[in-house]
Amino acid sequence: MNKTWNWSLTVALAGFLFGFDTVVISGANAPIKELWETSAWFHGVFIMSMALWGTVLGSLAGGIPTKLIGRKNTLIWVGILYLISAVGSGLAQDPYSFSFFRFIGGIGVGASTVAAPAYISEISSAHSRGRLVALYQFNIVFGILIAFISNYLLSGIGGANDWRFMLGIEAIPAALYCLLIFGVPKSPRWLIVEKNDEASALATLKxxxxxxxxxxKELQSIKDHNTVESRSSNLFSG
Structure with a gap:
């Protein structure tokens, strides 16, 4: 049970990065508008909203890699996208590169909303599933809170470039998340349903x-449920 909690907490850190990434941009709002002298329309729709556009894309398409390469591998890529976005946004020299890095960070945010809850639900037991999945939701709110505190503490630290520190500091939790996520096992359900790898699934279930x-018992339950789903799919497709 402790391992399940540890794995769930690790995966739920994607929610922390979700909340942090969504709010941390508030500290850069005024400085980058003044720095790059963009119009209000361009600043609002293109620069400030680019991460949200990425989130929409990531949430819509996140199910594809989650199914094809697995929950764990998708979450690894989510961490990589967060890391690249944080470093790139903090070092960006123009509004176009800045928007690009914010966009790929948004893709990570959107994909995490699919992969993280799916993974946690598939490694947790029925009586603890609700609490463990809620860790992801809690971490979103916690990430929002920490982003506001971080922006406040970093305000003025770099003069006119303090916004770079505000955005770049996300690289620290993103790098930590990338390292930790390698330590979680692959979803046993995904191993059975998508890879038909009962041996690896059983090893994780043990x-x-x-x-x-x-x-x-759980291995058999997953197999039985998959059989029912396959029959239902064939029924409606035929």
Missing amino acids: LIHENELDAL
Whole structure:
């Protein structure tokens, strides 16, 4: 159970980065508008909103990599996108490169809303699933809070370039997340449904459950549920 909590908390850090990334841009709003002397329309629709456009795309398309390469691998790429976005946004020299890096960060945000809850729900037991999935939601709000505090503490630290520190500091939790996410196992359900790899799925289930019998029962439950889903899909497609 402790391992399940640790894995869920690690994955839920994607929610922290979600909240942090969404709000941290507020500290750069006025400085970059003054720096690049853009119009109000361009600043609002293009620069400030680009991460949101990326979030829309990521949430709509996030199910594709989550299914094809797996929940874990998708979450690894989410962390990489966050990291690249943080560093790139902090170092950007023009509004176009800045918007590009914000956009790919937004894709990471959107994809995490699909992959993270799916992963947590698939490694948790029925009686703890609600609490563990809620960790992701909690971390979104926590990330928002920390972003406001971070912006306040970094205000004025770099003079006219303090906004670069505000955005760039996200690279620290993003890098930590990237390292930690490698330590979580692949989803047992994905291993069975998409890869038909019962051996690897059972190995993960043995780590989750206290005894092998419970692991075998859940393995069979996943297989039975997948069989029912396949029959239903064939029924409606035929």
